[in-house]
Amino acid sequence: MTTHTPDAASSADSPVDTAALLDLARRAASAAGAELMRRYGHIEGLRTKSTATDPVSAADLAAEAVLVEMITTERPDDGLLAEEGSSRPSVSGLRWVVDPLDGTVNYLYGLGNFSVSVAVEDGDGALVGVVLDPGTGREYSAVRGEGAFCDGERLQVVDPIPMGQALLGTGFGYDPARRALQGQVIAALLPTVRDIRRTGSAALDMCWVASGKLDAFYEVGLQPWDAAAGGLIAQEAGAVFTALVQLPGGPTRFLTAGPSLHHELSSALAELPVVT
Numbered sequence: 001m002t003t004h005t006p007d008a009a010s011s012a013d014s015p016v017d018t019a020a021l022l023d024l025a026r027r028a029a030s031a032a033g034a035e036l037m038r039r040y041g042h043i044e045g046l047r048t049k050s051t052a053t054d055p056v057s058a059a060d061l062a063a064e065a066v067l068v069e070m071i072t073t074e075r076p077d078d079g080l081l082a083e084e085g086s087s088r089p090s091v092s093g094l095r096w097v098v099d100p101l102d103g104t105v106n107y108l109y110g111l112g113n114f115s116v117s118v119a120v121e122d123g124d125g126a127l128v129g130v131v132l133d134p135g136t137g138r139e140y141s142a143v144r145g146e147g148a149f150c151d152g153e154r155l156q157v158v159d160p161i162p163m164g165q166a167l168l169g170t171g172f173g174y175d176p177a178r179r180a181l182q183g184q185v186i187a188a189l190l191p192t193v194r195d196i197r198r199t200g201s202a203a204l205d206m207c208w209v210a211s212g213k214l215d216a217f218y219e220v221g222l223q224p225w226d227a228a229a230g231g232l233i234a235q236e237a238g239a240v241f242t243a244l245v246q247l248p249g250g251p252t253r254f255l256t257a258g259p260s261l262h263h264e265l266s267s268a269l270a271e272l273p274v275v276t
Contacts, residue, residue, distance in 0.1 A: 016122065045058030
């Protein structure tokens with residue numbers, strides 16, 4: 001798993017109040033989710049970012065503004081990294097990594113399966129994570145070392161499961177050349193697993209691994225805000241979550257699965273084309 005070292009280390013005599021962090025993460029995700037649902041079905045301010053297939057809407061920006069205001073008001077010394085550009089350095093040794101709308105295309109098409117992802121990192125990586133599905137109201141959460149939960153119910157990854165019976169979730173990047181390589185990898189994996197799903201929100205997919213709705217999730221090129229909260233939730237449910245750079249300067253390969261399946265999938269992926 002990749003880790004992030006914030007700009008400043010927390011004082012040794014000031015222990016982190018993870019309960020307070022989790023409470024703020026939950027409230028912030030809920031407020032951003034409410035903003036998304038208020039705008040759901042009304043496409044405004046639509047533009048593209050990295051490619052013509054990478055959209056951002058007024059809803060993304062409005063939800064991020066809600067998150068940023070709450071976090072910066074209550075935690076003025078913490079750092080921030082958000083998908084739509086909000087950022088600031090950390091004084092406290094903690095950094096909030098947020099995605100106001102993971103699954104923008106699903107959101108724009110009214111398909112459901114979009115989420116708000118909120119994580120807090122310290123020098124060892126993700127410490128607190130919350131992923132909210134605003135469409136259903138379902139909330140996934142975790143604190144490092146304390147387990148993962150969905151609406152108060154403890155989660156446990158399904159393990160062991162043979163690779164041939166595994167339901168694999170995946171996603172694709174926005175660059176056409178990368179998509180072509182990703183298609184080759186998925187085509188090679190498809191005969192070796194039960195089936196493959198592409199649901200549109202990486203954060204939710206990792207939570208679904210934690211809750212047994214998927215057996216594994218694999219994608220190349222995720223950003224920190226895509227994976228921070230969902231990866232922690234999956235890990236705290238017993239999954240193995242790895243982030244591997246296949247080539248220097250290249251994109252990161254993320255794989256989340258129960259321990260035995262993770263080993264099998266890692267071996268299989270090592271034999272397949274490298275996605276650049």
